[in-house]
Amino acid sequence: MEESPTQVLQTVMPSLQQGAWFLGIILLTWLLFLPVWMRGRGKGVTETRQSLLGIAYPVIVIVVTVVAVVTNLFPKDDPQDATRLNAWFTFWALIVLIKVLNTLALSVFERQQRPFPIPPLLYRLLLAVLYTTAFLGAIKLVGNVDITPVLATSAVLTMVLGFALQGVLGNLLAGMSLSLVRTVEVGNLIGVDGVEGIVVNTNWRETMIRTRDDDYVYIPNHFLASHRVTNFSKPEQSHRHHIDVGASYSDAPGEVIEALVEAAQDSGVAHDKPSPRAVITAYLDFGINYRLYFWTNRYWQRYQVEGEVGRHIWYKFKRRGIEIPFPMSDKLLNDFMAVVYNQRKLPPSEGESERLLNELRNSDFLKDPGAKEESLLSDETVGTLAKHCHFARYTKGETLFRQGEAGDSCYVVVSGSVSGSITFKDGGRSQTTTFTTEPGKVFGEMSLLTGAPRTATGKIEEETELIEIPGHAFAQFLAEHDSVMEQIAKTAAERNKKNQEFLMKIEDLSAQDVETSCDEHKVINRLKHLASWGKKLIG
Template sequence: IYLGAILSVVAYVFSFPVGTLIATSGVLAIILGLAMQSTLSDVFSGIALNLGRPYAIGDWIVLNDGVEGRVVETNWRSTHLLNGSNDLVVLPNSFLAKVGLTNLSSPDRSHGATLTVRVVPTIGPSAIIDVMRAVLLSSDSILAEPKPGVQIKSLTSDAVELELSFRVKDIGQAGPAKNEIFDLLYRHVKAAGLALARPLDAAGPPPEQLQQEEMAKPHRPTPLKLLDAVPLFSSLTEDEKETLAASMTRRTFKKDAILIEQGDTVASLMIVRSGALIATRQEGHKEIELGRLAPGDYFGESGLLIGVGEAASLRALTFVVVYEIAQASLMPLLHDRPGIAEELAATLLHRIETGQHSFAVEGATLHGRSVSSLVTRIRHLFKVPQ
């Protein structure tokens, strides 16, 4: 009403051509609207995205064109993503409203992942599935619930192809979890006497020839192979390893059997040959999981070398085979070559400082000790002359 009154006054009192003014303003409005089309589209798209809330700050999203990242900011004009290379990706809201996206952080932060592995079928598929389940049970990085699964995808004369599915707490943990699973796959497959199959398109000799070549190689006994994998004994000579291997004892434990109780002092080192173990600590009425052990891992080094009690209980998650080294077996080597005590102490201290120690000692027991103090304890325990 006010605008009409003003235009009437201007037209009749001042004889100004209002029609021309209105026509010109319409053209200007059209030009302005066309110029701001992209901005207005972003504004209204931003309003629609905020009302629909397909994602929130902190969510990891993947677009249909392959762009992915974590949402770090969203405003009236654009949405900012931080990708895996720590680069900032700025996406107009109008673009996000048109392209499809997958929110990897919804409905919760847990994220599913799968791995495919091909194994030479030297044993039955059901036995291979048991090995794969032991791989998943050995992992510290994946969630126990929902339970991880193993499925056979195909079976040929050359390979059994299996798919391992599991979930992690957050999309950011998927990469480290896969790395851990690959390492555990290698260790469990070797421990079970299996071999990984080649890819379908790989060129090379047939699996039968590879197996024959493997069998033709000099056989190395299992105790020696286990000693090779233990950093504590990396400084031993081949003759010393053979002497120690000859004294090792093979022990087996059924599923759910307790290998070590919290607080026990174990006067021997145990190396896991096959199976999976879980380490737990009782704090009041609460049981805390500290980690899991797989083939090639070992425990009891603190009890063996310096007589310190275990700070965790170890329970078998599957049928477990371990090889045991008693203090009496290590004593002759230390008496023949006292310098071994310094090498063992340095390796043990490094494992404690880097967090690789097998749950054997409370932090206050050995934290801050020097190599010389550990050498003194080792020599005193094994009665080695100073």
């Protein structure tokens, strides 16, 4: 006899009523749990702590269900109610067990400071499989529900969906493959199909990367699996950069290579090991091409890094007179190089000479501190020295010279600033003192006047212009004005005597170096030696 709709409704109503209660419990528990979950998702919260907080949800579900049963709010009219309730408790108890075991596993690897061995995508899929197994097991073993039709229907549905969602399944399988072999991981810097970025997240469908422009690019997993991917984070973070630079044929390759390597070293971004190196890559019609190699662990900032090294190259080339050529005809190239070669031999222009004279006159160079900082030289004498000096531009981060190096030049700060650091020993302990040399001040004159090693390391703090007084220029100046040697020696020796106790603490200076620099007669002998060299240079 066929049942009426009313009878059918009466038959299924208890199940629907109890199902509604189960759904209500889930929603109520989620509302109670949501504040706790949101706090647990904040920055700095470890994955283990998040998993531990996740245990609270199924526990709250069980507690709310128990309260509903004890207070007789839960329906018990149907004989199957108790069976379904037991299946309900069993399912959530299994969820608690799965979450506890998951938290324990995460905590073990976290304490050992090792990465969790299961990739994130496979990890989430595994949890989904376990939850599904717990559900089917609870309704089958405790709820006495025949799940065979469900499994059969699922198989047919899976086959139908497999044909309909081939692309989606392709992404899923590709994502699983990528996660299993760890081709890319969260935090890796990768490049694919001309796009470079940091992997932010991976899921069953796509991989999300953040580019240098702070844009998010979503790449389907099957695309990653079928294209060549460059992982800049493996096998290690260190990455080799290169910069191509041209120089004219009139510049010796040894000098160009030396300038390129020094530019990378002074930039502050290149690793010391492996050390920077430069090689010749091509001989062209208009010049020689060079390639500078250097290593950093900042490939993510490659444009800033390579730009910083390129900036230092310009200053190195400019000070050394190294020309960067541009394509031109042979005749124009020859004419241009002849002009450049002749210009290198020309003395400073009239305007530059006047500026050199004024800057030297107003600086502390060869001024007597005991005579209210009056200059030891007349304007005419300073003008003779200015003819042999030149301006030099430096950029932030460059090293002017290092403590302990031999030095035969000194510098006058025109603009910008130079920081100095002196390392010395006091009481058996190594210490460092710092100072700043501002415009008008002199830096490095002790080595020029006494022949002692550099007593400090000079670093350029900002865009800076200096007047370089090289040893050969000072030697020619002394050869033409030997009458000032005694006064220069006296002033230098007196300055050094005031600092003699401190100079003795500098390891790079021997006792003989300190004694020589404080002895007026020995300083005069040093200046006379320079004057003899200057006479030979003058011819």
